[in-house]
Amino acid sequence: MQSPREVVERLFQELPARDADRFVALLAPDAVFEIPFAVPGMPTRLRGRDEIRRHLEQRWSGLTDIQVHGIHPVVYETTDPEVVLVENEVDMSRPNAPRERVRTSVNVIRVRDGEVVLFRDYMDTARTARLSTHQTS
Template sequence: MVNLSADELADLHAEDAVYEFPLLTPGRPERYRNQAEIRQGFGAAWAAAPVRVEEIRSVVVHETTDPEVIVAEQQAFATITGTSRSFTLPFLLVMRVRDGRIVHVRDYADALRGAFELGRLAVVVDSLTASR
């Protein structure tokens, strides 16, 4: 994620992987339904994002009773492009891995904090208003 390579991220996933965003994430669909959508979706989102992820910090991996399921807490430390402003975005991933490939992800990111840091809270409000 630090180098924001959608190709590298997608290659970790199975062809029929599902990547979900259960929480409100303006500008993103609720889910990507396969490896190609993951590649295209993250590629477009990261290309449009005015941030550079400098580091992933505070990674904590929780084992579960299901050997295929991993829960990971982490924080992305990012800098807003063209400024010296930086911020930390916490998120939690629930992943199912089978045969060495990620087959399902639920990505719980703090999208409100991200929108605030980028000055895009109005986009969140517009998204909520439009969905009524």
Template sequence: MSPSTPRAIVERLLRLTAEGPSEGMADVFAEDAVFEMPFLPPGAPQPEPGREAFRAHLKAAVGVQEFDSVDDVHIHETADPEVVVAEYRLHGRVVATGKRFASRIVMVARIRAGVIVWSRSYSNPLDAVIAFDAVHDLLAGLTTA
């Protein structure tokens, strides 16, 4: 398998993710990459487009949370040779509290010329709410929305 196949690019991202968050994760994305996260909690902003915006996001996450592994990985190739679907579970901890978390994620990614140009990630927003002890904030946001 070529190191630049869509599957290989997503596998590389998952290896980097397992040791992140780190700014190096941004290197597998195109300069103008688009990021979609439809299931963010109320009030959480959608990620800004572009590799450097993602890099800044990752830099800000260092010291907030740490990832230590990715498991239960299933990568599905599709009829579109540029698109793969990755299912995985991300393990880590919240730095401030030491609280452990495991979040199941499904990512659909379009890869061109060896970089991800578009991704849409689905995860259960309750995983993050529970990990960051933000259940009260979520309920308050839901009742005022």
């Protein structure tokens, strides 16, 4: 069985593809996905693979003009063997804008028995909303 760190590293390797099915395949069936600082209209808590998949498909479909060249997570193990912290930066480009590397979020992820049971996404949802409406960040 993979360690929590290995599961999280694999999860972040899958992210540039923006494939919700591949992402949720690493989650427990009853996993929880939390977005504590969501913009109005965005859910703050999702439960289960299907609900998480639908949310990610919708969220990622609004970012079609953004090209992701890579995601660079820095993974930190904690004193709790199930919990991993991640700071991640996205190497991306938008039409008519220079390529940039942006710190997009910090995540608290709990992995149990080789599956993600909690993914808490402290992301800059306001920046993401601006990107999806093609405004400058």
